Amino acid sequence: MSERHKQAASPNAPPRAPPEYRFLPRIARPLSLPGGKVAIADMANAFGVTHRTLHFYEEKGLIASGRIGLMRVYEHADIRRMAVINVCREAGMPVAVIQDLMADLCRSTSQQEADAVFAAALASRKRELTADMSTLHRQLQQVNELLENTAPGDEPPLNDNQHERALTEQEYRCLVLMTEGLSTQRIARTIDIAEDDAKSIEAAIIQKLDANNRFQAIAKAVLLGIVHI
Structure with a gap:
């Protein structure tokens, strides 16, 4: 087997460097860099x-990154790509969608085409968010109707962390931020944890509330009096 094939077959081979991008959306580089x-x-x-x-x-x-001694460093091209990736993640785009977007941008032959590709991706995400908001609005309406029909004294108890499926303090804080509409990435920044840890916490909340997704979890949390809007 050739050295090239050995490297390709090795699970420990370094990640492949991104291709060259001639045109990217005009997103400002962070001033602090x-x-x-x-x-x-x-x-x-x-x-x-x-x-x-x-x-x-x-x-x-x-x-991609390089090294100066033991220090991992990034070039200007990587910073430009990261600026695009970061705004996409802020908008809640999945990584797989961002990968497809970056591939389309890499194939762009002009700045106008790159801007059009990016605008189309944002428009698609806007439609998704609008649909999510509509779903949440319907669920909140259902919650309000149920609350109006609940007889005095029959209100579900507030979350007092006494039952076996109670939320932890960190889960409760995460749930409050979810209710405020923060994305998983924004929640991770706010409570100073890794994004993967924030995803795990959200998954635990959804499971404890017997919900199918974060929107149902929020609606149930409101109904149970765990959080308030």
Whole structure:
């Protein structure tokens, strides 16, 4: 087997570097970033993500890093890509969708085409969010109707953390932020945890409330008096 094939077959082979992007959406570089090559700590702080998140994006082939001695650093091209990735994650786009978007941007042959590709992705996400908001609105209406029909003294008890499926303090804080409409990434930043940990907490909340998704979990939490809108 050739060395090239050995490297391709090795599970420990380094992530493949992203292709060259001639045109990307015009998204400003964070002002806090210094010029030239940027250390991973500065990159993480500027974009409000963890080191693990940056490593994850590298594994997905979205960005790449080099090294100066033992320090992991990023070039200007990676910062430009990260700016696009970050606004997409802020909008709640899944990583798989971002990968498809970046592939389309890589194939763009002009700035106008790149801007059109990005606008189409944002429009698609807007439709998804609008549908989610409609679902949440209907669920909240149902909750309000149920509350209006609940006889005095029959209200469900507030969450006092006494029953076996009670939320932990961190889960409750996360639930409050979910109710306020924060994305998983924003929640992770707010309570200073990794995004993957925030996803795990949300999953635990959904399971404890016997819900199918975060919107049902929020609606049930309101109905049970755990949180208030």
